[in-house]
Amino acid sequence: MKNFKAITISALLLLLSLTSYSITLSTEELREAGERIYQNETGGIREKLIHWNVGEEFASLGIGHFIWYPENFDGPFDESFPGLLAYYRRNNIPLPELFRDTVYCPWDTREEFLKATSSKKVTEAIVFLENTKDIQVAFIYERLQGSLEGMLAATDRKEHVKEQFYRVAHSPGGLYPLIDYVNFKGEGVKESERYMDKGWGLLQILEGMEGTSKGREALEEFRKEAKFVLKRRVDNSPKERGEERWLPGWYRRIDTYR
Template sequence: MSRFRSLFSLLALAAVLTVFGCSQSKPNVDLSLSDKQLDWVASKIFQNECSGEVDCLVHWNEGEAFPSLGIGHFIWYPKGVDEPYAESFPALVKFMKAESVDMPDWLAKMSPLDAPWPDRDSFLNQQSGPQIEFLRWFLDETKHVQAEFMYSRAQESLSKILDATPEDQRDAMRQRIDNLRNTAGGVYALIDYVNFKGEGLKASEAYDGQGWGLRQVLERMGEVDKRTALARFRQAAADVLTQRAENAPRAIERDKWLAGWLNRVETYKEVGPSPG
């Protein structure tokens, strides 16, 4: 990792810890990526979420009560919407402010930071208007900053997961994380999944008491070594997502979304640029 990347990562991490209301101590999990690797991870996540299409950078999925924005499809709740999924777009905006990123005035000054469209129909009626078009352009121009946000968020999320793990299980959990974080493919899987389905630490992020976040995937892996870790993570993610769809109160998760989720986790393989 370059000296610039190391310095920038520490600064970005301090900013994101402030965003999430945590102390600014260094997290106890370190993910190391070169510039080339981080760009590769960002392009993979953009492909997963948007098939590389700029129009998808500001999008509202059918069957959802909120829009999704950016290369990571960060969730943004309208006023009054309360869903069991972790909202992430406001945290991205705060991260960008901490990094002194120029952004649209209306977005920078918005308080409270609620999505300006109350429902999907309202969004669709305005999706070709200047506000949404400019927002798409802005998110296209700031893909690297979004990647830095996801990179720092993943490190903090892994630290939170370790802290929430019972002490007698913590060494095994750390071993699974270590086996994944030592390869580019494993780091990509960790960053993508926590951005995709959250940490799995909130009781609200569960159906029938069964969560679907990164914590649940790591727990389901069981004992692994470096050689088998990524394949086991891929299978555990597929199992957790299938369980979620089966428990879901809405048929759309089983009938429409699950196939795409499973295709996504199949990309968690050891490919991409070599370290350095």
């Protein structure tokens, strides 16, 4: 794993530059954020690094449970796993066979996935994802770099959103909620990620925040607004999706933003 380590250290020493501000995160802080995301998404169970939830039409992979769509499925949610594969390739990281020759999820249904879980290809891919957790959190961190620009382009409250973003980012422990939530529920800028014309991404949280103080007050308001937009999502969701079953787990995740 020496090659992975060399690339990892380079990736973890990123500088996050947004507009006229700069935010730095140490290697250990970034690794800690990655471990928290890993626990949030998988419960620390490595077999869940490749997973397919009941009632969903796609697989979820890696520490961030990045979405991967089958070839003939065009879903409403941001498909993030192909972006991770591209990130591996840009960093010259050899991919396992399961990821090497396709941009699409190799299974069309959850049933097909379950039949393949004990295969050599899946086992090798799980080991690969476990051994490259630092690369995945660096990818999530890089995604945050572009999120503010996209959110500002999608809102009429540009100064307000920017102020709230940095209010959280400059609070002790504030980068983890931003990094995690943008991976968890996205930026909130896609029209397809709406129920009843209401989104549930980072943008919607920042738009709803109104305070000015940094620190504990900022993180508390972020958590409160996150729970509000997620509850609104569930209330507005199609009943056949049964999204209310996910809300307690979502709330527990938001509570890690203390």
